[in-house]
Amino acid sequence: MARQQDANIVNSNPHLPGPDTGSFQNPASRNAILFTETPLARRKRLAENMAKGLFLLMTLLIVIPLILIVFYLFYKASPVLSLDFLLTNPARGMRAGGIWAAFLGTIYLVLISLLVSAPIGVLAAVYLNEYARDNWLTRIINLAVVNLAGVPSIVHALFGVGAFVLFARMGRSILAASLTLAIMTLPVIIAATKEALGAVPMAFREACWNVGATRWQTIRRIVLPNSISGILTGIILQVSRAAGETAPIMFTGAVFYKAISEGDIFAYGLFDQCMALSMHLFTISTQVPNVPEAIPYGTAVVLLGTVLLVNLLAIALRVYLRSRKKW
Amino acid sequence: MGNRKKKIEISHLKVSYDQKQALNDISLDIYENEILAIIGPAQSGKTTLLKVINRTIEFVPGAKVEGTVKIDGENVRGMKSVYELRRRIGMVFPLPVGLPLSIYDNVAFAPRTAGMSRRAELDELVEKCLRQAALWDEVKDRLDSLGTRLSGGQQQRLTIARALSHQPEILCLDEFSIAVDPVTTMRIEDVLKELRLQITIILVTNLVQQARRLADRTAFLLNGDLIEIDSNEVIFSGSPANKITYDYVSGIFG
Numbered sequence: 001m002a003r004q005q006d007a008n009i010v011n012s013n014p015h016l017p018g019p020d021t022g023s024f025q026n027p028a029s030r031n032a033i034l035f036t037e038t039p040l041a042r043r044k045r046l047a048e049n050m051a052k053g054l055f056l057l058m059t060l061l062i063v064i065p066l067i068l069i070v071f072y073l074f075y076k077a078s079p080v081l082s083l084d085f086l087l088t089n090p091a092r093g094m095r096a097g098g099i100w101a102a103f104l105g106t107i108y109l110v111l112i113s114l115l116v117s118a119p120i121g122v123l124a125a126v127y128l129n130e131y132a133r134d135n136w137l138t139r140i141i142n143l144a145v146v147n148l149a150g151v152p153s154i155v156h157a158l159f160g161v162g163a164f165v166l167f168a169r170m171g172r173s174i175l176a177a178s179l180t181l182a183i184m185t186l187p188v189i190i191a192a193t194k195e196a197l198g199a200v201p202m203a204f205r206e207a208c209w210n211v212g213a214t215r216w217q218t219i220r221r222i223v224l225p226n227s228i229s230g231i232l233t234g235i236i237l238q239v240s241r242a243a244g245e246t247a248p249i250m251f252t253g254a255v256f257y258k259a260i261s262e263g264d265i266f267a268y269g270l271f272d273q274c275m276a277l278s279m280h281l282f283t284i285s286t287q288v289p290n291v292p293e294a295i296p297y298g299t300a301v302v303l304l305g306t307v308l309l310v311n312l313l314a315i316a317l318r319v320y321l322r323s324r325k326k327w
Numbered sequence: 328m329g330n331r332k333k334k335i336e337i338s339h340l341k342v343s344y345d346q347k348q349a350l351n352d353i354s355l356d357i358y359e360n361e362i363l364a365i366i367g368p369a370q371s372g373k374t375t376l377l378k379v380i381n382r383t384i385e386f387v388p389g390a391k392v393e394g395t396v397k398i399d400g401e402n403v404r405g406m407k408s409v410y411e412l413r414r415r416i417g418m419v420f421p422l423p424v425g426l427p428l429s430i431y432d433n434v435a436f437a438p439r440t441a442g443m444s445r446r447a448e449l450d451e452l453v454e455k456c457l458r459q460a461a462l463w464d465e466v467k468d469r470l471d472s473l474g475t476r477l478s479g480g481q482q483q484r485l486t487i488a489r490a491l492s493h494q495p496e497i498l499c500l501d502e503f504s505i506a507v508d509p510v511t512t513m514r515i516e517d518v519l520k521e522l523r524l525q526i527t528i529i530l531v532t533n534l535v536q537q538a539r540r541l542a543d544r545t546a547f548l549l550n551g552d553l554i555e556i557d558s559n560e561v562i563f564s565g566s567p568a569n570k571i572t573y574d575y576v577s578g579i580f581g
Contacts, residue, residue: 134388207424207486209383211437211493212414221436226427 073304077297085298089259090280094288099299101260104267105174105274106306109249110242112178112270113185118235120182121189128190129197130219148187154247156184161251173271177253184248185238192234196227229321236314240307246278254279256287277303331358333400334497334527335380340394342375344387349375351551352394362519362528364538364559366575367548373531374420376548377499380529381416382409398497414441417490421502423482425474426489430457430466433474433485437493452492459522460488461514479506487515491522498522501531516541535576539563547572 037045074081084098091097128145132138160180170176200223208218224231246254254276260267268274277299285296335357342350350372357363365373378384379396382403396403398415406412414437426433434453443449453470457463462484466477474485483506490498500519504512519528519541532538538545539559546556547569555562555572567573574580 203422203424204426206383206386206420207426207489208436208440209386210381210413210418210420211440211489212410212412213437213440214410217440221440222426222428 070304073297073301077294077301079294080292080298081301086302087263089262090257094257094284094295095291099277099280099302100262101258101267102275102277102280102299103302103306104260104265105254105258106243106277106303108174108268108274109178109181109253109276110239112174113181113242114235114239116179117182117186117189117238121186122193122231122235125190125193125197126219126224129194130215130223145187145190149191152247153184153245156180157248157251159183160248165252171271172251172255172273173253174268174274175253175270177249177274177276180248180252181242181245184245185242188238188241189234192237193227193231196230196234197223199230200226229318232321233314233318236310236317239310239314243303243307243310244278246276246282249276250279256283277306331361333357334359334398336395336397336400337376337380338395338397340376340379340392340396342372342379342384342393343391345389349551350379353548353551353553355546355553355556357527357529359527360523360525361543362523362530362541364542364545365529365531365548366533366535366538366545367554368533368575370550371548372551373548374501377418377501377529377531379403380497380499381413381418383413383418385409414493415496417493417495417498419483419487419490419498419500419503421505423479423486423506425477425482425485427473427475429471430474430477430485431470434488434492437489441493453488456488456491457485459491459518460484461511461518462488480508480511483507484511484515495526497527497529499529499531502533503530504532504534504537512537535578539576547575549575 080098086098086103087100088098089101090099128138128141132141157180160176160183164170164176164179165172168176170179204222204226205218208222209215213221253273255273256275256279258273258275281296281299281303284291284299333356337356338354340350340353341348353372353376365376367373375384378387379392380398380403384390384392392404398412403412426436428436431453434456435449438449438452443452454463454467457466462481465481466472474482477485483503487500487503498519503515507515516537519530522528530538530542542559544556544558545562547554547562549571555567555569557567561567562572563576565573565577567576
């Protein structure tokens with residue numbers, strides 16, 4: 001190196017190509033000498049690549065079966081898939097016709113159950129997270145919420161039979177089934193809402209209290225606007241659960257077969273019994289012999305499609321609200 | 328000094344968090360229109376004292392308060408509206424908190440919660456507070472941008488503007504200069520000197536020199552005990568009543 005520098009000094013005009021200037025002015029060739037990979041660096045690089053590869057593989061393992069399932073369902077259902085399939089009642093003992101009664105029933109059940117559970121769940125979570133002091137009562141309530149979220153849906157069904165069908169004398173009806181679904185989704189909505197509220201930094205609340213804002217003013221102006229995307233996500237994810245569960249509605253309001261007027265979205269009343277997609281899928285695949293293969297698959301596609309549509313709405317809403325998030 | 332009006336009277340104040348004693352039997356008076364500096368090392372109860380005054384101590388789980396704090400002769404714990412009390416006191420804490428609102432809304436937040444809604448009045452107030460906090464010139468063209476996007480020092484000045492926005496009678500500053508550069512600190516200190524003509528200022532600070540520059544009187548807290556409170560002439564005279572005070576302000580310990 002010293003010799004090169006000497007050469008450069010001797011060659012006083014830098015524009016004249018000296019014998020050594022080429023290699024001297026090329027830093028890349030010097031770096032190559034200075035930064036030869038040590039064994040430790042090599043091991044670190046290999047471990048890094050292995051870890052990355054493993055995680056990618058696991059991710060693909062989740063996604064590939066999902067895509068396969070969806071394609072398989074669409075393939076098998078393709079003979080029946082049409083708007084008519086959606087808009088006509090089942091016929092000839094479920095062996096023909098469409099799924100209108102079940103489709104509309106599921107929409108009724110999901111909408112009514114969320115109309116009940118979302119306001120109660122969100123408001124209860126706001127109370128628990130923002131107002132309640134930390135004492136034995138709130139601790140028991142929190143524990144109950146967490147445990148209720150893990151209770152199997154058939155247990156909720158039994159509660160629904162006891163509380164709504166029998167005790168409240170609603171009979172087996174859309175109302176009783178919706179309320180049972182609401183009870184099932186309530187704890188998860190509470191938990192998700194509390195999570196979203198808890199993600200709002202405490203310093204924001206303190207700053208508000210310090211200037212004399214009440215708790216409610218703080219919640220309305222700062223806490224809720226900044227947690228609304230998380231809260232909505234929690235609620236909308238429960239749509240798929242309410243739409244997919246069979247057990248809670250089986251004993252409380254869903255029936256094997258009920259004909260309703262086709263294409264009329266007000267065909268059900270609150271105290272009617274109804275069909276539901278999940279239950280329909282269960283019965284035609286296990287209880288009814290000689291159902292054409294495409295019908296259960298078509299039902300599954302509609303159920304899946306409804307849920308995916310709602311989830312897409314949820315994602316779009318969340319992206320929109322995130323873009324307005326302010327810290 | 329002796330015959331001036333007492334703004335805040337603190338007597339026999341004891342505060343503990345669960346089992347840990349934060350303040351042991353503190354008694355001190357704060358006069359109207361003075362700057363009282365409170366100095367002392369960490370864990371000496373300075374911030375706790377401020378929280379007792381505006382009753383945000385009630386939000387700290389496990390905190391227990393004994394003794395009385397009176398503002399204008401009225402016990403703060405007996406006050407009907409705690410929100411009214413907090414509006415009389417401006418609070419600035421060491422870490423800047425820009426609320427996730429626009430710069431304008433950050434400052435207009437407190438007046439709005441108090442029911443002020445006329446745009447012209449709010450405009451005037453927002454400008455006045457931002458000017459007082461030495462922030463107006465930097466943000467006047469982007470009042471609609473987010474307060475949380477400001478730099479740390481700017482956010483701290485925004486916090487000060489917010490603390491002034493409800494036109495408090497008492498301004499408590501807890502280490503306000505931690506996130507602010509020295510030049511801006513000097514500008515805010517000038518503002519404080521002006522504000523003293525109208526309001527009472529409590530300045531909690533780790534910078535002994537800041538207390539010396541700014542305050543009329545200085546209180547020295549150590550491990551929850553009030554070691555000494557006296558006028559700056561005495562505290563920084565080289566012969567305060569207490570040896571520990573002398574050691575602390577002259578930098579022998581702490």
